Amino acid sequence: MLTLKKLDEIREQTLAAANLENERKGTRIVVGMATCGLAAGAKPVYDLFQEEIIKRGLARVTLAQTGCIGTCRLEPIVEVYQPGQEKVTYVKVTPEKAKRIIASHLGNDEVIQEYTAALDFEAQERIALRNCGIINPELLDEYIAMDGYKALAKALLQMSPKQVIDEIKKSGLRGRGGGGFPTGLKWEFASKSEGEKYVCCNADEGDPGAFMDRSVLEGDPHAVIEAMAIAGYAIGSNMGYIYIRAEYPVAVKRLEIAINQARQAGVLGKDIFGTGFDFDLELRLGAGAFVCGEETALMISIEGKRGEPRPRPPFPAVKGLWGKPTILNNVETYANIPRIILLGADWFAGMGTNRSKGTKVFALGGKINNTGLIEIPMGTPLKDVIYKLGGGIPKGKKFKAAQTGGPSGGCIPAKHIETPIEYDTLIELGSMMGSGGLIVMDEDTCMVDVARFFLEFTVEESCGKCPPCRIGTKRMLDILERICNNQGREDDIEMLEKLAKTIKAASLCGLGQTAPNPVLSTLRYFRDEYDAHIIDHRCPAGVCTAFLQYVIDEAKCRKCGLCARSCPARAIIGRPKQTHRIDTELCVKCGLCMTKCPAKAIEKKQNQ
Amino acid sequence: MDGNTCTCQSEKFKQLEKIIETHKNRPGALIPVMHEAQDLFGHLPFHVQAAIAEGLNVPLADVYGVATFYSKFTLQAKGTYQINVCLGTACYVKGAQAVLDKIADTLHIKVGETTSDGVFSLDATRCIGACGLAPVMTINDKVFGELDADKVEKILHEYLELVWGDDKNADTEEA
Numbered sequence: 006m007l008t009l010k011k012l013d014e015i016r017e018q019t020l021a022a023a024n025l026e027n028e029r030k031g032t033r034i035v036v037g038m039a040t041c042g043l044a045a046g047a048k049p050v051y052d053l054f055q056e057e058i059i060k061r062g063l064a065r066v067t068l069a070q071t072g073c074i075g076t077c078r079l080e081p082i083v084e085v086y087q088p089g090q091e092k093v094t095y096v097k098v099t100p101e102k103a104k105r106i107i108a109s110h111l112g113n114d115e116v117i118q119e120y121t122a123a124l125d126f127e128a129q130e131r132i133a134l135r136n137c138g139i140i141n142p143e144l145l146d147e148y149i150a151m152d153g154y155k156a157l158a159k160a161l162l163q164m165s166p167k168q169v170i171d172e173i174k175k176s177g178l179r180g181r182g183g184g185g186f187p188t189g190l191k192w193e194f195a196s197k198s199e200g201e202k203y204v205c206c207n208a209d210e211g212d213p214g215a216f217m218d219r220s221v222l223e224g225d226p227h228a229v230i231e232a233m234a235i236a237g238y239a240i241g242s243n244m245g246y247i248y249i250r251a252e253y254p255v256a257v258k259r260l261e262i263a264i265n266q267a268r269q270a271g272v273l274g275k276d277i278f279g280t281g282f283d284f285d286l287e288l289r290l291g292a293g294a295f296v297c298g299e300e301t302a303l304m305i306s307i308e309g310k311r312g313e314p315r316p317r318p319p320f321p322a323v324k325g326l327w328g329k330p331t332i333l334n335n336v337e338t339y340a341n342i343p344r345i346i347l348l349g350a351d352w353f354a355g356m357g358t359n360r361s362k363g364t365k366v367f368a369l370g371g372k373i374n375n376t377g378l379i380e381i382p383m384g385t386p387l388k389d390v391i392y393k394l395g396g397g398i399p400k401g402k403k404f405k406a407a408q409t410g411g412p413s414g415g416c417i418p419a420k421h422i423e424t425p426i427e428y429d430t431l432i433e434l435g436s437m438m439g440s441g442g443l444i445v446m447d448e449d450t451c452m453v454d455v456a457r458f459f460l461e462f463t464v465e466e467s468c469g470k471c472p473p474c475r476i477g478t479k480r481m482l483d484i485l486e487r488i489c490n491n492q493g494r495e496d497d498i499e500m501l502e503k504l505a506k507t508i509k510a511a512s513l514c515g516l517g518q519t520a521p522n523p524v525l526s527t528l529r530y531f532r533d534e535y536d537a538h539i540i541d542h543r544c545p546a547g548v549c550t551a552f553l554q555y556v557i558d559e560a561k562c563r564k565c566g567l568c569a570r571s572c573p574a575r576a577i578i579g580r581p582k583q584t585h586r587i588d589t590e591l592c593v594k595c596g597l598c599m600t601k602c603p604a605k606a607i608e609k610k611q612n613q
Numbered sequence: 614m615d616g617n618t619c620t621c622q623s624e625k626f627k628q629l630e631k632i633i634e635t636h637k638n639r640p641g642a643l644i645p646v647m648h649e650a651q652d653l654f655g656h657l658p659f660h661v662q663a664a665i666a667e668g669l670n671v672p673l674a675d676v677y678g679v680a681t682f683y684s685k686f687t688l689q690a691k692g693t694y695q696i697n698v699c700l701g702t703a704c705y706v707k708g709a710q711a712v713l714d715k716i717a718d719t720l721h722i723k724v725g726e727t728t729s730d731g732v733f734s735l736d737a738t739r740c741i742g743a744c745g746l747a748p749v750m751t752i753n754d755k756v757f758g759e760l761d762a763d764k765v766e767k768i769l770h771e772y773l774e775l776v777w778g779d780d781k782n783a784d785t786e787e788a
Contacts, residue, residue: 041743044756077745213701216742251648251685252741254754290648292683293739309643311682327640370703370744377745408702444702458705600762
């Protein structure tokens with residue numbers, strides 16, 4: 006059985022053996038091997054390091070795979086920690102580069118500067134991501150070395166369930182999955198219910214553009230397991246379920262490994278830390294239904310049925326999984342729990358703003374230079390996120406809006422760029438925190454098209470149980486498609502607003518209630534773009550193809566005929582050595598000619 | 614169907630029985646069993662659903678209901694190479710639609726269809742969480758990032774060569 010003393014022993018030993026300590030004696034090399042790293046080709050790089058280390062007989066070198074370091078655009082990333090030196094970060098590593106790195110850096114102590122990049126984590130505050138990119142997620146000992154399972158031991162041995170709940174309440178932690186409900190309050194409700202109870206984890210990260218939960222699970226799975234055991238102790242439950250998307254195979258594999266390790270070590274199972282407290286976990290795979298991120302639908306899906314939500318009340322804290330009291334928190338929320346228990350509520354509440362405590366992980370994506378994950382204190386202004394942490398907009402384009410909250414959220418336009426990011430300010434602006442996807446849009450993005458894109462998503466994902474969501478969203482999409490197709494009518498906007506109001510008021514669950522948000526929010530800030538589509542018959546951003554014409558600039562045309570040969574619609578008129586012209590009647594606006602033209606003589610132009 | 618397929622099918626049904634046996638007594642066993650059954654058969658045709666319904670003692674209508682509710686489950690056979698183009702927000706903003714159109718064009722199939730030779734299936738998928746590499750697609754378990762129309766054409770040709778190469782090998786073996 007694991008005891009507190011044993012935990013400390015493992016910690017001391019592992020810190021030294023894995024070269025994790027600050028005063029390390031050997032070299033530690035980590036390769037970022039989360040989904041993004043693997044996709045960029047981290048596996049062959051890792052294999053090469055392994056091979057070379059054995060071949061060269063390098064002693065005192067630890068090679069470890071880690072989760073996401075957070076800077077996806079620079080993957081595969083390899084970090085080298087050597088005794089008494091600053092860590093060196095190599096980016097976009099290939100097997101060839103890896104060979105040179107080993108020869109030069111490990112062989113001759115010479116850093117290859119041209120392969121490195123200085124990653125600035127200064128503006129970040131990493132709590133949920135504390136171990137991501139540092140420890141090997143497939144080794145329990147390395148988690149323990151970073152104070153892992155110490156919080157569980159503290160809770161079980163030194164605190165009463167009520168004290169645990171009070172601590173979480175005092176910390177001000179709010180749900181990181183969307184709504185921002187106070188976590189401690191949720192736990193307290195469930196703790197007051199009688200009988201068998203369940204602890205659930207929502208790892209069905211469905212918001213397009215958000216991947217922080219995947220990162221935590223791939224980089225630090227034990228943090229979630231530890232937190233769920235703490236939650237079980239707090240509310241009086243012995244069984245937990247992690248509901249995870251099947252789209253995340255790497256995360257599923259690492260969780261399975263971690264759960265088995267935790268069972269073997271005795272931090273899951275019977276009589277944990279000799280306190281008589283039993284807790285076990287099971288994984289349940291989602292099957293690709295966005296609505297299962299809604300709490301009642303998620304529990305019904307765990308039960309093995311069609312994941313259709315049911316009306317609340319009764320709330321899950323009273324009647325949840327299999328009709329028993331259940332708490333559900335998302336991955337990032339859980340990842341904060343061990344730190345709060347270990348370092349105290351005051352420490353956590355010291356970060357963030359008045360109404361939003363702690364930090365939040367954001368997934369930066371879209372038209373921004375530094376795509377990837379960042380964890381920042383609540384209340385950081387959007388401007389800092391975009392320009393300081395995000396590195397600004399590529400190609401010097403102009404920032405137009407940031408979309409948060411996925412298909413349930415809205416956009417924050419450039420005029421509100423100074424806004425501090427926290428739950429309540431985002432809601433005031435007509436958006437919401439959501440799970441933390443932050444998609445940046447520049448002047449080339451058409452906001453009507455974005456609204457159409459999100460509605461298409463909701464129409465597809467609406468479960469069909471309640472008519473306002475099933476039929477209403479479809480009608481809204483019809484109108485948006487018409488507008489994007491240059492067939493908008495003057496009364497369309499009024500109709501959109503009317504539908505939005507009804508859908509929000511009458512839908513059964515959060516999916517429907519928030520589905521109109523992307524439309525309402527773009528209407529609020531970008532009404533002029535809708536008007537341009539409907540009244541002026543043009544798409545200001547040049548995205549909606551119905552408003553475009555492809556034109557050949559005769560002065561630039563080299564008369565080579567490549568465009569005419571590539572055109573699938575045979576819409577380009579002109580023989581070789583003659584100037585070419587596009588027949589707009591035949592043109593299907595695929596843009597192929599534009600990519601083929603060596604002289605860049607073909608342009609997209611707005612309808613005249 | 615020839616005799617060979619039959620034996621391999623009955624072999625698979627024996628494995629399915631084992632899967633059902635291991636999950637049978639757990640609450641909420643249906644979806645885990647269907648996941649494993651789909652891994653085994655590649656899709657969930659009627660007779661597989663019927664076997665699951667009988668094995669778990671649930672109405673066939675429930676099995677069919679679940680199979681059609683979740684997008685991960687498919688009733689139709691899929692190609693050897695399953696192409697999934699991510700249409701998450703980050704990918705969409707960076708031009709995933711053009712990538713998807715290019716593939717559909719090159720393979721002469723629509724989204725959701727399989728090529729007549731059963732080699733490629735094309736689907737649009739939800740965010741796979743590799744937004745840093747947008748636009749992204751996967752072919753079976755392999756992820757391809759930072760795509761554009763040209764890049765995707767090259768990748769498809771590599772796979773086509775792989776398929777044709779196999780055909781050639783098969784021909785010589787027969788000869």
